[in-house]
Amino acid sequence: MNDVLLWLIPLAVLVAGGGTAALLVPRSRRQRDLPSGTVLERPTTATGDAAAPAPAEAPPAAEVPATAADVEAVPVEQPAPAQGRLVRLRDRLARSGSPLGARLLAVLSRDQLTEDDWDEIEETLLLADVGAGPAGELVEALRTRVRVLGVTDTQAVRALLREELVRLVDPGMDRALRTAGDEPGQPGVVMVVGVNGTGKTTTVGKLARVLVAEDKKVVLGAADTFRAAAADQLQTWGSRVGVTTVRADRDGADPAAVAFDAVRQGKADGADVVLVDTAGRLQNKAGLMDELGKITRVVTREAPLTEVLLVLDATTGQNGLTQARVFGEVAGVTGIVLTKLDGTAKGGIVVAVQRELGVPVKLVGLGEGPDDLAPFDAEQFVDGILGD
Template sequence: MDNDILTALIVGVPSIIAIATAAVLVGRRRSTDSDHEAATRSRPEGASSSTGTLVEPRPAEAEPEAPGAEVEELPDLSQAPPVETPAPATGRLARLRDRLSRSGSPLGARLLTVLSRDHLTEDDWDELEETLLLADVGAGPSGELIDALRTQVRVQGVREPAHVRAMLREQLLALVDPSLDRSLATAPTPRAAADGAAPAEGEPSTSPAVVLVVGVNGTGKTTTVGKLARVLVAEGRTVVLGAADTFRAAAADQLETWGSRVGVPTVRSERDGADPAAVAFDAVRTGVSRGVDVVLVDTAGRLQNKAGLMDELGKITRVITREAPLSEVLLVLDATTGQNGLNQARVFAEVAGVTGIVLTKLDGTAKGGIVIAVQRELGVPVKLVGLGEGPDDLAPFDPEAFVDGLLGD
């Protein structure tokens, strides 16, 4: 009898344990499914369930005490960390003008040298056009400038250096087009309910300006987002960053570092390859709930084919605009890539609804004519230019200061 009981226990206990374990696993699975359903219920159709995580600016770490040093009161790390104060953006382009002047840009110096000759031959005019083309002005604008200069030289007989400089300045400025609106739309907009009525009590009354930043990798796109955050902070704006470039492992870390330096939080994914649209949506929703002025969204810079790019950027745009309207779509271009950069720009302009250009690596380059070419090609203005490697080397584009820099003024 005792043997029978012992046998039953040996056989039955494992079965009981297995049944209990299965019950626990089923319970956990149901709980997980329920949590997943709750987390995705409010997410718009088209965005994956991969949520972005809000990362606050990291507090500065306290320095370790030296042996025998006098004990000092440690900083309160529960408070906001000390942050950098970015330099004002006003006047930054003066530095670019100085750098262009020192670089001896052929677009200014060589043009003036040729135009000041006593008699201009056809070879001289060909030299002028070649100089413009080498500076990436583009065939169409170069031809227009040469025709205008020919007319003025023939009709007015311009020869004096001061008159030649004034004439060339006028024509270059016309090509750069100072009449274009180069302001950034960074003001919050009134928020309305889905039926057009005013928001309910307790809901946000405004939506932040949403700036989507696009461009291929290698142009300095993520760095530009970080520098633009500094420009906005210097202007007194509140900002949230969205790290929607989820395919490049270092992009989110890089953006988070930029944000921490000026006290700006970043919304990012906890894993590589997450849905960019979901991260962008969460960044905008965070901006709305916090009542910030601007949400800057960094996107992936892959340029595999137009169809894939269109699908990805189209999805991001659709998901974002269900929470807040897009204010700007900025295309970042490397000024040193010339006509190759224009080929990339055409694709992005077709699929992303670009509203402005950011030209990086423009400091001291002889390729300043790309400003003219890209505006003519895309029909949108250059709004910002990168002046160098420093954290505050991003400036609003000023046509007159730029042309004066090319001419060495």
């Protein structure tokens, strides 16, 4: 009986034709010619700045190509075009009956504006999180123009308010998303930062949909390895639009190594953009600086960062500004994503955070739907809060 077992064991790993042994390589280690929506799990070890091994030390485990049968079929969705989202999101703002726009217009339309009226306007702006400096500027500009022009007609007041609000939001800021690599064949690398609870990982998934709708090939890097289920959440978003997700094989793995692997995979796949989700911890600035600094150093060995997006919850007000200040100091933020902007009473956060960091709001979220993320447009935003 033992002799029979000794023959059966090797026979189980032999294939017909020449008696060659075919090793059954796990799907998670196959990296080349992968169908869309594939999840790549990488064994990751914490090795300091050397966490991402040099190519000579760790050649890609791509000798065994995967087939379509190796990856579970997932229905792939076609995201809505980004252009159509702008109008839809503006209309949603307008339908919500923005308290900010309604209150300002109600006061400005009064026959005679007293000091109390101007104080009420300034208070309304402050409650909307515009910030003390910008609120004072807007009130002073409105007072001067109303006095000089003698504006009392409702439509004229609306036009005047719109003009000053647009100026405050600053349509001249460059809001283009930098997703192109610096060299031909090199992907753009977008790192997304922010504290947990702001919708950061969801925003990465929605941004992937925006880019897929623009016919870009995307790779996701699940470098938030400390929050339970963060990688699973990102993987689900990627699978829905046929995007590859690179993740660690265990919780608590080195985020820099995962980010490095994602960029390397993006280069190997000929991707246009690699989106890297990061951990949202904010216990102390020193720890945050060390973690994000390490990710940046390791990732840039493969390709430069083209964009660092900070995700903020628009409803958090001054607390959100504190977060913005810390991340702006440690992460080199180049653009802001505001989520939950459908709480339009706090719409002034757009102005305040731009003033705080000196960088533009580039994307806004106005709902829970998968395609409720859109490029920010100053004039359409103002039209939305004024109900135009």
